[in-house]
Amino acid sequence: MNPPKRNSPPNQPQLSPKASYRSIGHSFDHPSFSLHGQFRLLSVSSSDQTSESENIAIGKSGSNVNAKQISGIIELIRSGEDDLELKLNLMGLGLSVDSLIGIFRFLNCERISALRFFVWVRDRNPSLYKNSDVCSLIIDNCGWLDDYETMLCLLREFRSDCICLNEKAFGFLPVLSSSNDSIMKSIRRVVELLHEAGGSCRGSGICGLLTMLSTLDLFEMAKFVIEITEKKASYYSILILEKCRRCCFSEACDLLEEMRQFSCDPDAKTYNYLLSALCKHDRIAEACGVLEEMKKKGCPPDAITFEILIYFSCRLGQLDAAIQFFDQMVSMGLEPRLTTHAAFIKGFFHSRQYDKAYNYVVDSGVKYKDSGNMIYSLLARLHHRNGNLITAGNILIEMMDKGLIPFFPDYIKIMKQLYRSGRTQLAGDLKRKFSRLRSESGLSKFFTYCFVCVVDTSRLSTSVVRLHHNIIAEKKLIQVSHARELACSHQEVPTDNPMNESVVYLHEENGL
Incomplete structure (x- = not known):
């Protein structure tokens, strides 16, 4: 070539x-x-x-x-x-x-x-045409060619299909501009096109533009975008998130103060970026100070705020502190998320407090019934990984006696290993109870519980895999339809990006 x-x-x-x-x-x-x-x-x-x-x-x-x-x-x-x-x-x-x-x-x-x-x-x-990355890159292509008329036509088409843009749409801006005045002029032109197109392209496009500029350390240009569009918490949050990723915590706090000066009060999601970044660097004391500041400023913490503090306290072995955060959360009427339960269970388990982990699962299974299936399954999984096969099997039997359906991959792994190790009676009990639950539960409900987090279905029968995929596809279709309705109505569009969850740390460590 x-x-x-x-x-x-x-x-x-x-x-x-x-x-x-x-x-x-x-x-x-x-x-x-x-x-x-x-x-x-x-x-x-x-x-x-x-x-x-x-x-x-x-x-x-x-x-x-x-x-x-x-x-x-x-x-x-x-x-x-x-x-x-x-x-x-x-x-x-x-x-x-x-x-x-x-x-x-x-x-x-x-x-x-x-x-x-x-x-x-x-x-x-x-389906390829509607991919956000692909659509963003064709907008970027128009920018490289200085073809703003075609860019606007494409934006209007994307708006009609409720397609969202991301930071890949604006890579041409910092490269083609030779000075600050030049890049500001180009940014203003792009923003005008996004406003003219409207719909999903406007909101997602401005967020993508802010993300791109912040990632390239062009924070003054990002502030210029906010100045010519709208001073809102979700826009400032993008800048704060990037400052936190760079460990520029004092500058992130300055942005929080700037928001207040413009009567754009930070919400819990914005604070959560700073909280999680501080915790990731083991600065728990400063994170607690941020929590107190939230309360003083009249910004109520949400469930994720406390989950961040609980998660990192458990990871550091500070379980007493985690329990105090949990009590604060419950006293405010907030219900713990599934990943909050997982943080406690793994925290107790890894500190070898197996009885406390078990008691937590039993108590939480009564108080928070929707989480019962997964937290019992998680405890069984942890014991199985730790070599406590009989304990894992007994936990699955206990949860099924309470009418809770175990997570299928955990059930099948534990049952098969029990058979292989000669514990045929316990394995048989597991199989009988599982079959009884399957017959008593509605089929859709049964498979929804069994496969809610399945990743590897290669060893399951074709009919079971097909049903699992249909259930998951239906859930995703509902989520996509909801997102498109919001986009077409000019509202904020939720995505799977951690920014919408206000969580910077990784949940896969929780095992869920």
Whole structure:
């Protein structure tokens, strides 16, 4: 592959600001080609060691896409031939999201229009077209080409489909601007387009812009965005989160004070960023000071505030302090989350206070019935991992005697190991009680409890896996529909990003 040139070759059609993206021979509403199911999304595999340009484009790609084929796609797009779409069809490749991201990034760096390729992707697979990263990178592509008219057209299309943008949409801004005045002018122009597009693109786009600027340590530019848009807690929270990630705690506190000066009082989510960052660096005393400040300033802590303090206290072996935080939380009428229970159970367990861990599970199973299934299963799992096989089996039997359905992977692992170790009577009791619960419980409820956190279903029967996937897909569909309704109504859109949960630490350590 020849070294890429900075400018596109003469035979590549260039999209001027006057050329709408609808004029390239494709309507977004009328796909030009049909592959009759030939195009498919493939699983991700590791990237190949390739040339520099190929490495940019490859990332992680589908199993039938190699470096040479990716390079071929890039060269086809670079050439801008009239039959580009037909040649892409004939290649018969299945591109993953990761390989698409790599291709778009390479095209953006080379300032090559990716519009026709984007439309082709949209026609082949709508799920890829609606991917936030892919849509953000085509906006970035328009920015590299200074094609703001096409950018606005795309933003309007994304708004109609309730598609959200992220920080990848604005990578061109700091690179193409030679001075602060220049970047501020470009930022203002982009913000105006986001306002004009409205809907999901406006809110998510501004948050993405703030995230990008903060990540690049361009905090003054990020403040400029807030100044020309709106002074609101969710915008400042993005800056505070990045300051906390950099351990710039005093500067994060300065931002909190700045918020108050503009009558933009921080909420619990904003404080939680600072709390979790302090706790991650074992500065628990300072975190407690932040908690007291929240109360004095009239900002009531939420369940996650206390969970952060409980989690890190348990991790440091300070279980008495964790219990005090728990008591404060309950006295405020806040119900502990499942991950809060997990922090206590693991805290007691790892400090070898097995009786206290058991008593906590029994008491919490009575007080917080919705958590009973998972906390009993977690305790059984911990004993199983610690080699206490009989104890783990007895815990599962006890929970099933109370009508609680165990987490299926824990049940099946413990039962099989009991059989293998010769504890056939205990294993038989487990199997009988599990079968009884299955027959007494509604099928949907039974599988919802059994598979709520399943990751590896490779050893389950096809029918069980299919039912599990249907249940999970239905839950995700409800969440996506809710998010789109909020986006279309100009409200804040919840995502799976930790920012919406206000939790910076990792919950996987809790085992849930």
